[in-house]
Amino acid sequence: MKAQSMRGDWQMVQRLWRYLGAQPGRFAAALCLYPLNSLCVILPPYLIKTIFDEAIAQHDRHRLVVLSIAYLVVLVLEYVTGFASEYSLSVLGQRAMFALRRDIFAHVQRLPIGFFDRQPLGRTLTRMTTDVEALAEVFSTGAITILSDLLTIVGVVAMMLRIDVHLTAFAFLVVPPLVLVAAFFQRYARQAFGSIRKHIARINAFLAEYLSAMAVVQIFGQQRRTADQFEGLNDDFRRANQQAIFFDAALYAIVEAIGTCAIAALLAYGAFHLEGGALRAGVMVAFIQYIRRFFVPVRDLSTKYTVLQSAFAAAERILGLLDEKPFAPLNQGFRLAAMQQGLELRDVHFAYAAEPTEADFILKGLNLTLHRGERLALVGATGSGKTTVLKLLNRFYDPQRGAVLIDGVDAREVRLHDLRRLFAVVQQDVQLFSGTVLENVAFCERIDVTAARRALRDVGAEAMLARLPRGEDTHVFEQGSNFSAGERQLLALARALALDPEVLVLDEATSNIDSDTEQRIQAALDLLLRDRTAVVVAHRLSTIEKMDRIVVMDGGRILQQGSHAELMQRGGAYRDLVEVQHTAASPPPTARSGSPK
């Protein structure tokens, strides 16, 4: 089990290695600077020992001056190499993270849309931001320097041994208790910190939820109760913190005390070997400083280990995202400039599930053709498969059986980008981006500013723009909250019009709009539908009846098709549907007679 996870870690490092290996120069620099820095960390105490025991004890003024200057130089070098190694590592790491973020983003653009149905948005966002940050912390906190810390520790021990083997052995009597204590407290501190994170997440979630619903809390008079509930969460948080603080403080204090005890051990050793002059002042000072230089990396080891651990966890999640299979290459296959004949769904079986059972199938052997220039309405109950048809046409999904054909060619053989560029889609929920109104219409590279302006004018958005403080340069707030549903829909229509697409797809584009706004939208829609191939899913009869052909769907199959007039005349599902709507939507006769109760 353990070996397996080690191997997994190793594979992960290998995959991430690409990002560091791409900068060989910087990597080599960081690789050389760290040992140099370790060397500079080891030297000063040795120089102090020489100064005390050789220069001062021998009353050698000249040597004192020379060695003091050497001491200063080494100290400054220690800081300079420390800076250079840390900074070069930061550059290496940050550039690697830049490339990683770029790759994740590009990868996410290529994932099938089904991925987003499955995964909550927040989770993917965390992979792209917080998890990369956790990985970057390896470089910014120098956690990756654990190896060079070990080098420093080895160097310190080597120097101590060089000065005095017995003394070193004596001083290191304290190392086993140090390691034990550190291991013990760190385990508890880590648990405590984990529990803090959990509690703070609960507090954040509570605040996010209740602050945004404060009106409900107030209307229902639950201020006091929710405050008590919140206090309970905070008390748990406080308790978790107290544990962590205690373990952290105790660890810090114990490590400090053990360091002092190590000095006491030196003295005791000296006391027993007083005659031989074994412990000279310089040796003692050097040892005190070495012990300190030994303890600092040992103490930091745990913090760095924690950073590494969370980085490994983050890397695993990031690689998990990168392992998600992309939908299809965007730029491979037959080139397609325009649609000549039309689209066809041939014996299409489709289910959203990855390994569908019979019950999962939304479309069951659907055959449907759409000729160029024809305008088609899809009608049917929720779950009849209307929206699914739309998503198969511009290849958001591939059918499990059967095929979608464009001009007689399987859509899977056509370059995905070319295929999707034939379409413009307008949905019920309009997606607006941060930026100005104009930028939102000119949302992709294919729409230039002139086309966007013309489209805004053509859909009749002028009155709306005139009302805005800065016209087309007005900034759109997050989620377009400074625009009404109707205004957002108007922008979406302008966006579609600016694209001047071969095929227009409307997915319940006018469902959420009140009657007043609909008048304006309707004019824009008529303009958009003129001389165009279109597929429309709509609820409003006024939209449906204008289409060339109406396809009534039920349970993933076609029930009826024909023009409005034909279907009304023929009778059946469509006419029933229209009639049911009339009775359901209009006040029944009892209300007219004026007897409400």
Next chain:
Amino acid sequence: MRLLLTHVRRRLPRFGWGIFMLLLTNLTSMAIPQLIRMAVDLFHNAERDPDSPAATARLLARLPWPLRASLEAMASLPLSPLLRVALALCIVALLGMLFRTASRVHLLFAARDVEVDIRCSMYRHLTDLDPHFYAQHTTGDLLSRATNDLTQVRLMLGPGLLNLFNTVVAYAMALPLMVWMSPKLTLVAFATYPPALALMRHLGKRLYVANRTQQQALGQLTAQAQENLRGAFLVRAFAAESSQEKRFSAVNARYLNDSLVQAWIRSGMFRLSMSLAAFGTMATVLWGGMDVMEGRLSLGDVVAIIEYMALLSWPTFALGWVMSLWQRGTASLARIEEILASQPLAAPPPLALPEALPASLSVVGLSVRYADSFALQGVSFEVPEGTTVGIVGAIGSGKTTLFMALLRMVERSAGQIAYGGMAIDDFGLQPLRRRFGLVPQNPTLFSDTIANNIAFGAPESSPEAIAAAAAAAALEDDLRVLPQGLQTQVGERGVALSGGQKQRCAIARALLLDPPILLLDDALSAVDVATEARILTYLQQRRAGRTTLIVAHRLSAVQHANQILVFEQGRIVQRGSPAELLAAEGFYATLAAQQQSTAAEVSP
């Protein structure tokens, strides 16, 4: 600042103990160089004059009084002087460990306590503020003040205060000891500290700015990624992958650049100052060495002074950090105080009222103003007890505002509202709101069980009552399908309910209260026609003789009302029974005609 003082005062004993322990900790730290000094000189003497009692006595005499007394007290132990020093060192280390743990625990606990206290009082205060306040502050902003800003305040009080006091105490103790041993060396040792500190402070400010810029860039990066994920469908539909990548690349590059600037200052700042300070260390060794050769100082004196410098190096350079903690902490504190200083618009004036008032409403000349435009203007109507009023009108015509005004969630700019003949201003806010049950337009469910969500306004309700309310809201069929029925978790970590299910939960929540007046704000928009009919039938049966106000877009929801009010741009433009309005020309008749010819929802 006053806020902080109030809360600190509550935890004063903790802070006091912490600071007292900090004093003791520093006392033990100060003893260590003196003991090392003693030991070094003992060794030195031993080399020349092994174990001379006279020399030992002379060395002892140089120690500060408490240490001398302690070592003399140990004289009876059968130990050599050096071993006695070693033992003393161990005792000091042990005491230091206890004091150090205690000081950190007390001070950091106290800071956490203050953090938690402020956060709880913030939430309590926030529950009193009205929608006017919430319109001006986004949830994200408030959340950030209650967490990030509070963290800054806590850091200022915890590590900030700890290190500040530690520095002051350490200097106050170490400087006299150093001067006492050698004024000249003390001066030499600290010669380069002022420029080093000035540099530290300067770079500290730049680091603060660099950190902020970097955080802003990270914020932009996150926002961009979030937007892209939210628009995943659109990006694909418009084949806009490459323009999205380009956009992201720009913020990604900015973040890289800001990170590198930050890394440059962060890696350089501390080390540059330390390099300056290194001159002092070197000078101490050099001059100290000279003095030892000339017999003015003992070897132990020089070692002790070097040790004191090592002891002071962290407290000194932590000052830069403390300063920035203080800066950020006070800025954050101001942002928190701003929230706590916000007052709710209406101070509830309590007035003794009879419990049993008729559930009737009388609205006269009601106007509500938002910023520069009227949401309601001169609205007057009467609702006799036990009647049902339907309210229709286009989006933005003031229907929701009317409900908010009834509940005193918004302030009126003119007009009077009376409940059961009493002005609603004479009720306290809570007693007034308890008389209403609102089903809002966008129902809010909390991350909790469905049962607790339904019982939100009446947490003490029996399970039977909750089940009955759920049944009344036509939730039974849905509950049967859900894994744990009423006990199913919804929201963030639970099941995602459909819009219609959420609406029906909100209806159940209001019905459970059995309120004198029920307010339905377009509460049936997301349920299908058949379910709507079921709920309406229930309401007609069970709330017969009770007062109900229904806002609706589908006329089927208001067809049984006694009275219909048609709103347009904040005014009532038509009123009458459904039959009267159907016969007359206007919004209602037009809407009825439209809804007849429109397939408003396709559900066979």
